[in-house]
Amino acid sequence: MRRIPAALLTALGASIVIFVLMQLAPGSPASVLAGPDATPETVAAIERSLGLDKAAPVQYFDWLRGLVTGQLGDSLIYRQSIAELIGQRLESTIELAALAAILMCVIGIALGVLGGSSRSARVRATLDSAFSILLALPTYVTAVLLLLLFGVVWPDILPVSGETLLSESPGGALQSLILPAITLAIPHSAVIGRLLQTSMREAMHEDYVRAANAKGLTHRRVLWVHVLRNSMSTAVVVIGIRFGGLLGGAVLVEALFARNGVGQLLVQSVLSRDYFVVQDLILFAVVAAIVMQLISEMALAALDPRVRLK
Known part of the structure; x- marks a missing residue:
């Protein structure tokens, strides 16, 4: 609960940065909507209708009020509610991010455990090379x-x-998701795997592991009960952080694999200068990353009693 105010302040700071960057972007929504041959009077009239003639702080608080109340406004290009526009594309992106997150965790943790628990120098060297690539x-x-x-x-x-x-x-969805999800998950799983492997190797030399071995516990029990649980705290934090990277990578992956998701919508909105949609989508990605970070910290507290004691 103590983390929530900090998360809210982070989201608020991100909204300010996003709004300022949109204000500094070349062109204006009114000129895009009016077209290249519009007169200055026409552009000014459109700005008044959109509220763009107001001072920047007033525009920001109007945007913030709309976000809180769910009134995201209308897209300039698509001529429909931004909330409806995002809702139509959200299912595709959520499915892609969910499968990529599952693959990221499964591949990363499996490779990390293999590298951290293996006593073979050849296996460790092979995994180190694979992680680097x-x-x-x-x-x-x-x-x-x-x-x-x-x-x-x-x-x-x-x-x-x-x-x-x-x-x-469901079957067709899984087939169409496999390649983009693998593409999205591979670099993040390598980060998780390398950090978990390093953490497990360091934990093998800790005093509590020596004590467990001295008590006569089997290597398997020491590995799974003591070493892995204490090493997983690093992986949990990294998983929460890397989820934000999944959302960012979805922009490129959806474009390459012709998926009609939120990432593709962001690319199209940037190219058409539909700035209202752009700033809503970027803030949505930031908030999603912050929420996942909070969830990862809760999971870390559940795994590591030292975090709860702090």
Whole structure:
């Protein structure tokens, strides 16, 4: 509960930064809506109708009031409510982010545990090399490789573009999600795996592990009950932080795999200078990342009694 005020202040600070950046962006919503041949009088009239002739602080508080009350306004380009526009695209992005988060956790934790528990120098060296390659591989390169592999070499295994929602067909949705979710999850799983592996290796030399071994506990019990639980605190925090990266990466991944989600909407809104939609979407991503960070801290407190004592 003590974290919530700080989270609210962070979201408020982010909203101020986003609003200022939108104010500094070239062009104005009124000029975009009026068109290139509009007279200054026409642009001024549109600005008055949109409330853009007011002072910047007044515009900010009007926007903030709309966010709190759920009145997000209307899109300049799509000519419909921004809330409805985001709602139509949200299901696609949530499904992509959810599957990517699951893969990120499963792959990252599995590789981290394998590297942290293995006594083989060859396995550890192989995993270290794999982590370095995955961390250095940009998301768009992974996407292009998967597009070439499943679009040219194995064209009949998985679809490389388009989407099917879970509400339409669970099987079709899973097929259309696999490639973009893997693309999105790979770099984040490498971060989780490397940190968990390092944390487990360090924990192996702690006094409580030596004491557990001295008591005659099996290596498996020491590993799963003592080492992994104490090392998971690092992974939990990183998972919460990396979730924000999933939302940011969804912008690129949705564009490459032709998914009609919130990320694709953000790209289209930036290109068409639909600034009202842009600032709402960016703030939405920031708030989602803050909420996931709060959840990860709660999970950390549940795993580590030392955090609760603090």
